[in-house]
Amino acid sequence: MSNFHDLIDGYYKFRGTEWLEERERWKELAEGQSPRVMVIACSDSRVEPATIFGSRPGEIFVVRNVANLVPPFETGGGLHGVSAALEFAVTVLKVDEILVLGHGACGGVKAALSGDLKDAAPGEGGFVASWIKLLDDARAKVIAEHGKTPEGQTALEQEGVRTSLKNLMTFPFVKERVEAGTLELHGAVFAIADGKLRVLQDSGAFEPA
Incomplete structure (x- = not known):
């Protein structure tokens, strides 16, 4: 250690x-620096994008947070770490692609699925609880189909990626470039247990790379 x-x-x-x-x-x-790809990944110590993708220094621009989430575009209140990194990557570095990288056994997703932190105070889980509210709609969908099961955990990890991709399109500077064909969005989930990367397809399914 x-x-x-x-x-x-x-x-x-x-x-x-x-x-x-x-x-x-x-x-x-x-x-x-002139990276062509931005990766939005989880802060989890087991999921290091440069290691997973074999990237050299300067090749990927990475922002990491609990459960690899992107909040919707909004301009009022709060400090916008993810939004600032996104803005810099897209408008200054002019990356060609953005990958939202989820992963198996995600603690943030587990907390969202269980709902155990919903009444926690800041410093006792409350900051995390507030952040993972971004998964509330996805959580309701997953629980309706899978309940709070291991299958539900996997499903919510995938839905979390879809949620972040959807939220990316609420940023005007992202939407404009995607529609112009100068920026591509991708989603994937890395399974820690078996090392497999499953990539989100046009069909909406995650398939092994």
């Missing part, structure tokens, strides 16, 4: 191996 000292040891290893091997790459990146 890593602690801060382990991280520093890892840095020394990185600085003496990978950094040296990619020295020219890092020199280029010091002048700026």
Whole structure:
């Protein structure tokens, strides 16, 4: 299990191996970044996009949060971390594609499905409860069909991706580019247990990549 000292040891290893091997790459990146893909992923320590996709430094622009959620577009109140990252990726970096990456055994999705945190105070689960309210409609749909079962967990992980993709289209700068054909949206779910990536198809189904 890593602690801060382990991280520093890892840095020394990185600085003496990978950094040296990619020295020219890092020199280029010091002048700026030009990733073509944005990945919206979960904060879960088991789901690292660069590891899953074998990406090199500078190739993907990543924002991570509990349950890989995108809120709907809105301009009033609050601090908009995901919206700010999205705006930067689309309007400044001008990424070509956005991938919403869900995953199996997601704790945020589990909390949404169970409803156990709904009355929690901030600092005791309340911040998470407020955030995962974004899944309320998806949760109602899943519970009606599967209940609070393992199948329901999997279904809600997939519905969460669909919810975020739907919410992405409420952002005017995303919708405009998608309709113009200059931006593509994708969804996928990575299963930690078997390592399989299931990609959302035009049919609406998630199929193995």
